[in-house]
Amino acid sequence: MGRATSLAYAHNEKKCAGLSKKPYLCLKVYRNRGTHPTQKMIAKNLISFFEDSFKKHWDLPAMSNYEGQTYTYGQMTEAIDEWHQFFRLQGLQRGDKVALMGKDSAEWAIFFIAVITYGAVIVPILQDFPPADAMQIIDHSESKLLAINTNLWSNMRPEGIPLASTILDFQEGHILHGTPKAIQQFADAKANHKAQYPTGMCPEDVSYYHTPNEELLVLNYTSGTTGFSKGVMLSGNNFAGNLAFCIERSIIRAKETLLCFLPMAHVYSCMINLFLAMASGTHVVVLGKIPSPKILGVAFKKVRPTVIISVPLVLEKIYQNTLKPILKSRKVRFMLSLPILRNVVYRKIREQLCEGLGGDFRQVIVGGAALNPEVGEFLKRIGFPITVGYGMTECAPLISFIEAEEWRLRSCGRVLEPYMEARIAPLNDEQSPSAETFEIGEIQVRGENVCMGYYKNPEQTAALFTEDGWMRTGDLGTMDSDHFLYIRGRSKAMLLGSNGQNIYPEELEAKIGMLPYVQESLVLMRDGKLEALIVPNMQLIEQAGITLDEAWEAIQNQRAALNEQVGSYEKIQRFELRTEPFEKTPKQSIRRYLYK
Numbered sequence: 001m002g003r004a005t006s007l008a009y010a011h012n013e014k015k016c017a018g019l020s021k022k023p024y025l026c027l028k029v030y031r032n033r034g035t036h037p038t039q040k041m042i043a044k045n046l047i048s049f050f051e052d053s054f055k056k057h058w059d060l061p062a063m064s065n066y067e068g069q070t071y072t073y074g075q076m077t078e079a080i081d082e083w084h085q086f087f088r089l090q091g092l093q094r095g096d097k098v099a100l101m102g103k104d105s106a107e108w109a110i111f112f113i114a115v116i117t118y119g120a121v122i123v124p125i126l127q128d129f130p131p132a133d134a135m136q137i138i139d140h141s142e143s144k145l146l147a148i149n150t151n152l153w154s155n156m157r158p159e160g161i162p163l164a165s166t167i168l169d170f171q172e173g174h175i176l177h178g179t180p181k182a183i184q185q186f187a188d189a190k191a192n193h194k195a196q197y198p199t200g201m202c203p204e205d206v207s208y209y210h211t212p213n214e215e216l217l218v219l220n221y222t223s224g225t226t227g228f229s230k231g232v233m234l235s236g237n238n239f240a241g242n243l244a245f246c247i248e249r250s251i252i253r254a255k256e257t258l259l260c261f262l263p264m265a266h267v268y269s270c271m272i273n274l275f276l277a278m279a280s281g282t283h284v285v286v287l288g289k290i291p292s293p294k295i296l297g298v299a300f301k302k303v304r305p306t307v308i309i310s311v312p313l314v315l316e317k318i319y320q321n322t323l324k325p326i327l328k329s330r331k332v333r334f335m336l337s338l339p340i341l342r343n344v345v346y347r348k349i350r351e352q353l354c355e356g357l358g359g360d361f362r363q364v365i366v367g368g369a370a371l372n373p374e375v376g377e378f379l380k381r382i383g384f385p386i387t388v389g390y391g392m393t394e395c396a397p398l399i400s401f402i403e404a405e406e407w408r409l410r411s412c413g414r415v416l417e418p419y420m421e422a423r424i425a426p427l428n429d430e431q432s433p434s435a436e437t438f439e440i441g442e443i444q445v446r447g448e449n450v451c452m453g454y455y456k457n458p459e460q461t462a463a464l465f466t467e468d469g470w471m472r473t474g475d476l477g478t479m480d481s482d483h484f485l486y487i488r489g490r491s492k493a494m495l496l497g498s499n500g501q502n503i504y505p506e507e508l509e510a511k512i513g514m515l516p517y518v519q520e521s522l523v524l525m526r527d528g529k530l531e532a533l534i535v536p537n538m539q540l541i542e543q544a545g546i547t548l549d550e551a552w553e554a555i556q557n558q559r560a561a562l563n564e565q566v567g568s569y570e571k572i573q574r575f576e577l578r579t580e581p582f583e584k585t586p587k588q589s590i591r592r593y594l595y596k
Contacts, residue, residue, distance in 0.1 A: 042244055042448055045210045046217065046236035047117055049243055049279040055203040057254060057281035063106035064285045066259075066299060071106055073281070076113070078193070078201055083114035085196075086189035090166060090182065092145065094119035094209065097219060099138045099164065101125040102149035102171060104264050104286050109274055111147050111170040112264070116217055119209035123219045123231075124265035127152060133229065135160040137221045141231060141455065150176060213237040219455055220267055222393050231455030234267070238396035239275055241419045241448030245398065246276050251365070251387075254281030256306040259299055259358075261291040267397045268368045272309050282307075293317060300358040308361050311368040312375070313588060315386075318356070319375045320514070321540060323349065346382040353384060363387045363404055367397070369589070370487050372510045373410050380409060388413050390485055392473060394464070395420070395449040399473070400485045411484040420447035423470065424479050427502070440488055440502070443477050444470040476504065493592060495525045497569040503530070508570060515558045517541055517551040522582060522595055529573040533595060535581055552577055 057073045064070040071079065092098070098115045100122060102108055115122040123141045125134050127149070138146060138161040146161065147170040158167070158177050167177040168186070175183045197205065211217055213236040220232045251272075252258065258277055262269035264286075277284045285303045289295055296314070326332055326349070335341040357364070367389040379386050385404045390412035391397030399420055402413035415422045424441040450471045453461030465471055476494060477487040489504035497503050505523035512521040512532055519537040523530060534555060541551045556575055563571040582590045 040448065042213055042237050042240035044240060044244070045213055046240045046243070047208050047210045049240070049247075049275075050113065050117060051206050051208055053279050053281055054206050058203050060255065060281055061283040062278065063109050064283065065106050066285055066287045066289070066303070068288075069106065071110065074201065074203070076110055077206055078197075079107075079110045080114040080117060081197070081201065082189055082193045083111060084118050085192045086186060087114075087118050087120065087145075089185040089189055089192075090145065092118070092120055094211070095121060095216070096145075097121045097123050097141045097143040098145045098147065099123040099125060099141060099143035100147045100170070100265075101129070101134055101152060102127055102147070103288055104260065105171060105288050106284075106286055107171050109264060109278075109284070109286065112270075112274065113278065116211070117208035119211050121216050121219055123221070124270065125221065126263055126265045128263075131155040137229065137231070138164055141219055141221075148176070153177075211236055213240055216452065218267075218270075218396075220265075220393055230457060230460055232267075232393045233452035233455050234393075234396045235452055238449050238451060239271065241416075242271050242396055242398050243276060243279055244448075245401070245416050245419050246272075247280065249403070251401075252276055252280050252282050252307050255283070256280075257283045257285065257303060258307055258309060259285050259287060259303045259305040260309070261287040261289075261296060261299070262309060262311065262368070266368075267393045268391065269309065271397055272365065293321075297356060300356065304358040304360040306361055308357060308364040310364055310366055311588070312366055312371040313369070315364070315366065315379070316372050316375050316513070318353070319372075319378065320537070323353070323378070324514075325540075325543075350382045350384055353382075361385075365389065367391060370412065370506065370510075372513060374510070374514050377409055380407065390487065391449075392475075394451040394471065394473075395445065396451065398449060399443075399445055400483075402484070408480075408484050411480075411486050413485065415445075415479075415483040415485065416447070416449070417483065420445055420449055422479060422483065422485065424477070425466075425470075425472075427476075440476055440478055442491055443473045443475045443479070443485060443487075445473060446470050495523075495530070501567075501569040503570055508532070508566065508572065511562060511565060512572075515555060515562065517544075517555055520582060520590075522590055522592065523572070524592075524595060526596075530571065531574045531576060532572050533576050533578050533582075535578045 054073045054077050059072055059074060061070050062073040062076045098120050100108065100111060100115070112122055112124065123137070123143050125137055129137070135156055143164050146164040146167045148167060149171055150169050153167060153176050165178065166175065166182045168175050175186050215235060216233050217236045217239065218234040220234060221229050222232060258273055260269065260273040262273065264270045264274055273284055287299055332345060335345050354361070363385045365387045371388060386407065387402065387404050388407050388411070389398055389401040391399045398416055399422065400413035400415050402411070407413070422443055422445045424439065425444050426439060426441040444466060446469060453464060474491050475487055476489050476491050477485055479485050489506040493505055495503040495505055508523045509521045512518055512534065517537050517540050519535045521535070522533045524533070536548060536551055536555070541548060559572060559575055583594055584590055
């Protein structure tokens with residue numbers, strides 16, 4: 001992949017000239033981790049972010065279960081200490097692994113924080129993982145303790161995870177599997193806490209073990225579209241880099257309210273709904289249910305969040321199922337054709353959309369996947385406060401981010417300088433990577449947020465980094481002179497046309513997804529021809545009062561119009577109907593390798 005150009009370094013040296021003035025960034029460098037580039041250590045220890053916040057916001061609400069119990073920051077520290085008492089009685093050592101698997105809840109979040117503030121390493125596992133995969137992760141991570149929901153544990157067996165000698169239900173608070181001694185230790189932990197703090201804890205009692213920022217803190221197993229699960233090693237420094245950037249920009253604030261409906265075992269939700277929220281004095285209401293449109297609609301109105309953390313799919317469904325039919329009505333089209341009425345219509349739509357999301361929010365943060373360009377353009381046109389970011393598990397997760405006022409269409413934000421750098425590595429190996437280019441290439445990054453590698457997987461870790469220490473994201477895109485990133489697709493998903501042209505299926509799928517009655521699609525190459533597998537939107541079909549055959553005919557009739565919008569080498573030769581949704585990863589990415 002070669003060397004970085006002098007432009008990349010010169011640009012960032014200028015940007016970072018004032019690093020010593022930043023409250024969180026120290027100019028001292030720490031050890032070079034082999035293929036990992038030398039980084040600057042975030043001066044503030046990650047755990048101290050939580051200590052400071054808990055003391056400062058003691059009486060404020062911290063975590064709530066939707067329609068359930070609320071914990072103040074002070075009450076949360078009491079629960080954390082009870083877990084610490086139990087860990088000590090269990091003989092848990094600093095750096096030991098603790099697996100956590102279950103439905104999102106306030107208790108899930110408290111257990112997570114308890115593990116990392118004790119000095120152990122947390123291994124969060126998405127509850128959607130099949131039991132066999134979950135047991136493999138628990139065993140591979142060498143977890144000595146497993147916290148899980150009872151219903152999930154019923155599908156597992158102790159002999160499959162021999163190192164995890166104690167299994168407990170973190171939600172209900174009892175031992176599921178363990179020795180009689182472990183059961184007694186669980187009871188003794190609560191007694192020890194009460195004995196140590198007979199009148200309850202106070203802010204001055206909050207003092208946690210500070211795992212050094214360069215050491216492993218979270219071991220997060222991905223479930224990617226290739227079907228191979230890898231344990232991403234994330235240090236305290238990785239999360240501290242994310243926190244430092246977000247806190248400096250007041251992305252969320254004390255006394256604000258979040259509705260958490262994305263799985264916290266996923267790094268995107270974990271970083272914002274848990275790490276950033278708890279470090280900021282924010283109140284998080286955990287939905288704890290499958291976020292169907294109906295459930296979300298009711299929850300938004302009840303909770304009235306001030307900041308919404310979402311994935312593009314939520315906004316895309318609202319646009320496709322609710323807003324687009326309105327925009328296509330004869331009356332609205334006529335009003336939009338008149339400049340004097342256009343802004344009135346846009347304002348009314350914006351107000352209705354905002355009210356449907358609770359009405360009290362100041363921004364919607366969208367990440368986890370690329371936002372459909374048509375949806376993004378419409379939201380910007382009506383002045384909807386959307387904040388866009390881009391990242392990946394390996395960067396805990398942020399790589400780029402931008403507030404609504406500065407967002408550029410089709411971009412996924414600006415690189416997180418001074419904490420992160422990015423460059424574009426040309427697809428042609430004969431060229432050198434560049435700090436700014438409109439040529440498509442692989443996005444490569446380095447900086448505070450970049451992970452330590454993959455757990456017990458030196459081959460994959462070596463493949464993750466270039467020879468000169470930049471991390472390969474596997475994403476294809478461009479970067480402008482202001483370091484805004486524009487994603488085109490995954491390098492592994494890229495298709496090669498008959499004349500050697502690069503085809504980015506995600507871009508075609510975004511266009512197909514905006515056709516009437518389309519729920520989702522997958523573009524692939526068969527016998528040298530582009531085809532699209534299409535899942536129809538049954539909700540819209542039922543609302544229109546037509547049959548599936550009629551809807552499919554309407555979809556087929558749109559293929560010619562679609563092909564007029566793309567290059568000659570990108571034309572779709574055939575649509576194929578699928579009545580079942582595509583199989584997806586827990587973060588709702590299609591498992592492409594299953595469809596050929």
